[in-house]
Amino acid sequence: MGDKGRSLKINKNMEEFTKVEEEMDVRRGPWTVEEDLELINYIASHGEGRWNSLARCAELKRTGKSCRLRWLNYLRPDVRRGNITLEEQLLILELHTRWGNRWSKIAQYLPGRTDNEIKNYWRTRVQKHAKQLKCDVNSQQFKDTMKYLWMPRLVERIQAASIGSVSMSSCVTTSSDQFVINNNNTNNVDNLALMSNPNGYITPDNSSVAVSPVSDLTECQVSSEVWKIGQDENLVDPKMTSPNYMDNSSGLLNGDFTKMQDQSDLNWFENINGMVPNYSDSFWNIGNDEDFWLLQQHQQVHDNGSF
DNA sequence: AAATTTGGCAACCGCGCTAAC
DNA sequence: GGTTAGCGCGGTTGCCAAATT
Numbered sequence: 001m002g003d004k005g006r007s008l009k010i011n012k013n014m015e016e017f018t019k020v021e022e023e024m025d026v027r028r029g030p031w032t033v034e035e036d037l038e039l040i041n042y043i044a045s046h047g048e049g050r051w052n053s054l055a056r057c058a059e060l061k062r063t064g065k066s067c068r069l070r071w072l073n074y075l076r077p078d079v080r081r082g083n084i085t086l087e088e089q090l091l092i093l094e095l096h097t098r099w100g101n102r103w104s105k106i107a108q109y110l111p112g113r114t115d116n117e118i119k120n121y122w123r124t125r126v127q128k129h130a131k132q133l134k135c136d137v138n139s140q141q142f143k144d145t146m147k148y149l150w151m152p153r154l155v156e157r158i159q160a161a162s163i164g165s166v167s168m169s170s171c172v173t174t175s176s177d178q179f180v181i182n183n184n185n186t187n188n189v190d191n192l193a194l195m196s197n198p199n200g201y202i203t204p205d206n207s208s209v210a211v212s213p214v215s216d217l218t219e220c221q222v223s224s225e226v227w228k229i230g231q232d233e234n235l236v237d238p239k240m241t242s243p244n245y246m247d248n249s250s251g252l253l254n255g256d257f258t259k260m261q262d263q264s265d266l267n268w269f270e271n272i273n274g275m276v277p278n279y280s281d282s283f284w285n286i287g288n289d290e291d292f293w294l295l296q297q298h299q300q301v302h303d304n305g306s307f
Numbered sequence: 308a309a310a311t312t313t314g315g316c317a318a319c320c321g322c323g324c325t326a327a328c
Numbered sequence: 329g330g331t332t333a334g335c336g337c338g339g340t341t342g343c344c345a346a347a348t349t
Contacts, residue, residue: 028318028319029317029318029319029342029343030317030318030343031317031318049334049335050334051334051335052333052334052335053334063319064334064335065319065320065334065335065336066318066319068334068335068336069317069318069319070317070318072336073317073318074317074318101337101338101339102337102338103337103338104336104337104338115336115337115338116316116317116318117316119338119339120315120316120317121315123315123316123339124314124315124316125315128314
């Protein structure tokens with residue numbers, strides 16, 4: 001019986017089903033180390049897939065579904081654990097504005113991150129900030145906040161970090177597991193769009209604006225180019241590209257976070273990712289005083305109808 | 308120091324889609 | 329064409345540690 005049929009059975013007679021599962025001795029809840037090892041060893045020798053039969057053959061007292069979930073979200077060797085980096089945050093915000101809660105699709109563009117992890121990040125961090133701002137996470141107001149404040153702020157932080165750690169002029173590496181940064185296009189820095197003016201008010205356009213004191217980029221011009229994520233379906237399947245699918249040449253560090261053209265635009269993120277340390281949320285958390293103050297300023301502007 | 312609340316995250320659930328029979 | 333099995337996705341729950349009262 002498939003899951004659908006099984007769920008019907010649950011709906012019809014939950015008690016009976018629970019009894020059946022108990023008789024089948026199906027385990028639920030947290031996985032033990034022993035179970036993890038059994039699953040890892042089984043997959044190592046037999047491969048993954050066919051989860052129900054895998055669960056049976058491996059003599060794991062778990063459903064196939066549970067095995068699959070455990071493997072994909074936790075045990076898989078390429079699962080990346082730890083804090084969501086600034087670059088990843090930026091990418092999640094951008095992609096969510098485009099695709100909404102399509103977590104698995106978003107996860108495709110964050111190598112090693114699972115849809116579950118991204119979903120949890122969104123629910124615990126992003127929705128929290130929406131709540132703090134007393135607005136719905138799906139409201140235009142919050143989307144504007146992300147687009148015109150949060151994301152530029154993230155870019156600013158990333159820039160500040162990268163300038164502090166690596167010369168932006170040229171950094172070409174030869175190792176395959178390092179990212180090639182060939183910054184012929186200086187727009188990456190120059191395009192930095194900083195939407196908060198010296199008064200702390202937000203201007204949603206990409207005209208010349210002063211830079212917040214946080215980063216020393218006051219001479220930067222805001223490029224007329226926009227950050228183009230572009231047409232959704234134009235995006236190249238990340239699986240079909242090298243891990244280095246983010247290209248630094250697109251000039252993404254500019255003000256309009258509404259568009260990203262194609263895969264080459266996404267490449268930028270990965271290059272940045274290779275340049276800067278992995279900062280945890282403690283490095284820049286939108287909940288810190290300064291940023292939250294800015295958010296509130298933004299909200300004031302929004303409430304006054306300036307958008 | 309104890310009780311309560313909150314936040315983060317792993318795991319589960321229900322549903323829908325697809326392929327095989 | 330209907331049924332079943334497998335899989336994947338998004339939403340939700342529940343546990344536990346940390347923070348707060």
